[in-house]
Amino acid sequence: MRVLVVEDERRLALALQHGLTAEGFTVDTAHDGPSGLAKAMDHAYDVVVLDIMLPGLNGYRVCSRLRASGSDVGILMLTAKDGEWDEAEALDTGADDYLSKPFSFVVLVARLRALARRIGSRAPRRTVLGDLVVDSAARTCTRAGTGVALTPREFAILDHLARRAGEAVSKREILDAVWDGGPDSDPNTVEVHVSALRRKIDTPFGRAAVQTVRGTGYRLAADGG
Amino acid sequence: MRVLVVEDERRLALALQHGLTAEGFTVDTAHDGPSGLAKAMDHAYDVVVLDIMLPGLNGYRVCSRLRASGSDVGILMLTAKDGEWDEAEALDTGADDYLSKPFSFVVLVARLRALARRIGSRAPRRTVLGDLVVDSAARTCTRAGTGVALTPREFAILDHLARRAGEAVSKREILDAVWDGGPDSDPNTVEVHVSALRRKIDTPFGRAAVQTVRGTGYRLAADGG
DNA sequence: GGCGTTGCTGAAGATCGGCTGAAGAGCAGG
DNA sequence: CCTGCTCTTCAGCCGATCTTCAGCAACGCC
Numbered sequence: 001m002r003v004l005v006v007e008d009e010r011r012l013a014l015a016l017q018h019g020l021t022a023e024g025f026t027v028d029t030a031h032d033g034p035s036g037l038a039k040a041m042d043h044a045y046d047v048v049v050l051d052i053m054l055p056g057l058n059g060y061r062v063c064s065r066l067r068a069s070g071s072d073v074g075i076l077m078l079t080a081k082d083g084e085w086d087e088a089e090a091l092d093t094g095a096d097d098y099l100s101k102p103f104s105f106v107v108l109v110a111r112l113r114a115l116a117r118r119i120g121s122r123a124p125r126r127t128v129l130g131d132l133v134v135d136s137a138a139r140t141c142t143r144a145g146t147g148v149a150l151t152p153r154e155f156a157i158l159d160h161l162a163r164r165a166g167e168a169v170s171k172r173e174i175l176d177a178v179w180d181g182g183p184d185s186d187p188n189t190v191e192v193h194v195s196a197l198r199r200k201i202d203t204p205f206g207r208a209a210v211q212t213v214r215g216t217g218y219r220l221a222a223d224g225g
Numbered sequence: 226m227r228v229l230v231v232e233d234e235r236r237l238a239l240a241l242q243h244g245l246t247a248e249g250f251t252v253d254t255a256h257d258g259p260s261g262l263a264k265a266m267d268h269a270y271d272v273v274v275l276d277i278m279l280p281g282l283n284g285y286r287v288c289s290r291l292r293a294s295g296s297d298v299g300i301l302m303l304t305a306k307d308g309e310w311d312e313a314e315a316l317d318t319g320a321d322d323y324l325s326k327p328f329s330f331v332v333l334v335a336r337l338r339a340l341a342r343r344i345g346s347r348a349p350r351r352t353v354l355g356d357l358v359v360d361s362a363a364r365t366c367t368r369a370g371t372g373v374a375l376t377p378r379e380f381a382i383l384d385h386l387a388r389r390a391g392e393a394v395s396k397r398e399i400l401d402a403v404w405d406g407g408p409d410s411d412p413n414t415v416e417v418h419v420s421a422l423r424r425k426i427d428t429p430f431g432r433a434a435v436q437t438v439r440g441t442g443y444r445l446a447a448d449g450g
Numbered sequence: 451g452g453c454g455t456t457g458c459t460g461a462a463g464a465t466c467g468g469c470t471g472a473a474g475a476g477c478a479g480g
Numbered sequence: 481c482c483t484g485c486t487c488t489t490c491a492g493c494c495g496a497t498c499t500t501c502a503g504c505a506a507c508g509c510c
Contacts, residue, residue: 097239114246125267139393139438151497152440152467188457189499195459214456214507376486413468414488420469439467439496 001116002044002176005029006036006062007051007078016049016108023109026180033057040066040073044160044177046116047074049108050095060093067094074115078103127162130224132201132209134162143201143224153178154197157190158220161210166222168213194218226341227269230254231261231287232276232303241274241333248334251401258282265291265298269388271341272299274333275320292319299340303328352387355449357426357434359387368426378403379422382415383445386435391447393438419443 003025007013010031017027028043030036033056040048040062048066052059063075077098097115099108127134131144136159141148150158156178161169171187179185198210202225209225210218228250232238235256242252253268255261258281265273265287273291277284288300302323322340324333352359356369361384366373375383381403386394396412404410423435427450434450435443 110246114242114252137392138444139441153498186500188501191457192459192499195457199459212457378487411489413490416468417470417488437468 002026002046004040004045004048006048006054008032008054019105033062037062037065041069044173045073047076047112049076051078063095064093076111076115127165129165129222132224134158143205148200150200153193157193158197161218161220165220168216168219170217227251227271229265229270229273231273231279233257233279244330258287262287262290270298272301272337274301274303276303288319301336301340352390354390354434354447357449359383366426368430373425375425378418382418383422386443386445390445393441393444395442
């Protein structure tokens with residue numbers, strides 16, 4: 001579960017980062033509106049925790065711009081309950097949930113989990129690309145009607161590519177999505193797993209669904225190769 | 226107890242979500258007819274709280290389509306008492322109960338509990354997976370016509386897997402469903418019981434209905450293995 | 451064609467996740 | 481109180497899987 005915390009008060013941001021990391025989330029932080037927006041658009045987070053009062057660009061604007069750009073990431077707004085900001089407005093700009101400051105950490109975690117569940121169930125369950133079928137719910141993959149056994153990493157990569165079928169996806173993004181990739185993670189690891197993946201879903205069928213985009217990463221052919 | 230709240234007014238939906246969560250329900254929300262219908266069909270809810278006035282597809286239609294699809298989920302309709310919508314009509318389309326807006330939260334909870342009890346007791350729910358039959362009502366299980374005696378935990382796990390037959394189910398979810406799993410609950414407990422379960426419903430019959438999904442959890446084969 | 455860069459892949463060792471037998475606690479019935 | 485059943489915890493085991501490394505291949509630019 002990848003979470004982006006956008007919060008200008010650094011002590012709070014840090015506390016959240018540590019706490020959420022301990023709860024098993026992978027956490028990035030941003031401390032102002034513009035950088036928060038940029039990070040949220042660049043990386044595939046599951047949920048964004050968004051403070052409303054932010055330097056540069058307030059939370060409402062970040063939220064609506066994110067939605068305007070077509071993102072369906074989960075957004076949880078943090079509202080100070082001084083009355084100036086309205087929770088309803090948060091939801092109107094496209095937030096999925098809100099929490100009034102001060103809030104309990106336990107509640108935040110529960111809400112994040114609930115939100116992640118909802119987001120997850122919002123995603124399509126199966127992706128069909130020609131005769132290649134990726135079933136995210138069952139965690140299975142079939143090619144030409146034949147079941148293909150994949151390891152967890154292989155499936156996670158395929159799943160991620162399938163969600164962006166036809167788009168080029170960078171190795172960095174794959175690392176982030178599949179590995180909670182620290183900055184020191186090695187792209188070669190992705191290559192090794194992609195290689196194994198191809199050997200299972202492409203080579204035996206004389207197909208090429210997983211295409212290399214040189215200099216960038218990979219793309220899953222929308223027609224199954 | 227899994228509840229789906231379908232309500233387009235977001236503030237009310239959120240209030241219900243929070244309130245019901247606090248009452249111990251597991252709550253999902255949807256904000257329009259089509260997505261509500263989709264969620265209700267995709268997931269195994271115990272009860273659906275269904276507003277009548279909904280964008281896209283009104284509550285009556287959602288209700289009757291759910292019933293048409295064979296769902297026997299409990300349905301509680303929320304009717305605005307402006308007279309335009311008729312309570313009797315709600316019941317005609319297959320709802321189990323209704324409540325006029327504005328309503329008291331306490332009453333809603335009481336009705337939900339009552340409904341859940343009725344649903345639970347009427348539960349004709351039998352899942353047939355090849356020659357494996359799971360009878361949730363009778364709390365019995367038969368394999369190839371032979372009755373199999375299961376302990377309560379074993380049955381609860383099997384039952385939960387059966388409700389999501391074909392899907393990968395995480396150990397965490399099983400812990401939540403069967404154990405009211407606190408964050409400190411141990412996944413190994415699940416493993417032990419699954420092991421016992423297999424020894425009763427799979428091994429003696431040379432089958433493998435309960436499949437391990439490495440890194441995730443388990444899946445009950447839709448064809449009984 | 452030459453060259454630097456980028457990607458592929460086989461092998462090997464390290465690591466992880468899951469399975470299972472056993473032991474002890476808890477509980478209900480006799 | 482004893483007995484039998486179930487549940488949980490623990491620890492060891494095992495195989496599957498992951499990562500690293502190194503050499504080779506492919507690509508694109510000059």
